[in-house]
Amino acid sequence: DSGVxxxxxxxxxxxxQRVTLRCSPRSGDLSVYWYQQSLDQGLxxxxxxxxxxxxxxxxxxxxxxxxxxxxxxxxxxxxxxxxGDSALYFCASSVVGRxxxxxxxxxxxxxxxx
Amino acid sequence: AQSVTQLDxxxxxxxxxxxxxxxxxxxxxxxxxxxxxxxPNKGLQLLLKYTSAATLVxxxxxxxxxxxxxxxxxxxxxxxAHMSDAAEYFCVVSDLNxxxxxxxxxxxxxxxxx
Numbered sequence: 361d362s363g364v365x366x367x368x369x370x371x372x373x374x375x376x377q378r379v380t381l382r383c384s385p386r387s388g389d390l391s392v393y394w395y396q397q398s399l400d401q402g403l404x405x406x407x408x409x410x411x412x413x414x415x416x417x418x419x420x421x422x423x424x425x426x427x428x429x430x431x432x433x434x435x436x437x438x439x440x441x442x443x444g445d446s447a448l449y450f451c452a453s454s455v456v457g458r459x460x461x462x463x464x465x466x467x468x469x470x471x472x473x474x
Numbered sequence: 475a476q477s478v479t480q481l482d483x484x485x486x487x488x489x490x491x492x493x494x495x496x497x498x499x500x501x502x503x504x505x506x507x508x509x510x511x512x513x514p515n516k517g518l519q520l521l522l523k524y525t526s527a528a529t530l531v532x533x534x535x536x537x538x539x540x541x542x543x544x545x546x547x548x549x550x551x552x553x554x555a556h557m558s559d560a561a562e563y564f565c566v567v568s569d570l571n572x573x574x575x576x577x578x579x580x581x582x583x584x585x586x587x588x
Contacts (some may be wrong), residue, residue: 362517393576403578416575450517459568459576460506460525460555465517 364466373448383451391457393435398447410457480579493552495563507567
């Protein structure tokens with residue numbers, strides 16, 4: 361158990377809809393990362409937050425947005441969902457978000473868009 | 475720009491024989507390099523990391539990797555495979571010069587035969 365929690369575990373929704381994925385980092389970690397894992401694209405870094413502020417952006421679509429709240433939990437919002445958004449979404453956390461730090465991954469949220 | 479190439483998408487070994495999973499990277503700055511493992515339906519777990527200290531890095535479960543700058547490689551090895559090593563392995567590169575972005579290789583699925 362990494363100490364990172366993600367909810368929900370599974371999500372099934374329809375095209376055009378909007379969903380919110382939630383992540384709670386390990387106790388004491390200030391930085392949160394979001395990743396998307398799909399069969400065709402592999403594992404892709406989406407976005408990183410540190411202590412409530414966006415720190416780095418990867419291949420995140422404009423339809424997607426994220427935030428980190430004062431209690432350090434984070435939410436990833438996916439809107440106008442398309443079939444291709446079906447994937448496993450991981451959250452990870454690290455202490456202060458430096459590139460040499462270990463990231464601890466949550467179990468993921470499996471999203472299926474029908 | 476950074477990139478990571480995992481040279482084999484699938485590797486199959488017999489239990490008790492050595493494991494070699496290959497990773498080559500390109501980075502414009504001093505990279506941090508990681509190997510993560512993903513067991514089926516689980517999140518990712520750190521095996522080991524290189525952050526500009528010793529070039530031979532020892533990780534968990536008997537795995538180790540050697541950073542070879544001249545070859546831009548960071549291959550993962552284990553002297554003797556166990557059945558429990560069957561999983562997918564990801565090589566990851568990050569560097570401070572690129573706004574903390576993290577790049578995952580495409581993954582290598584390790585199959586261990588009895």
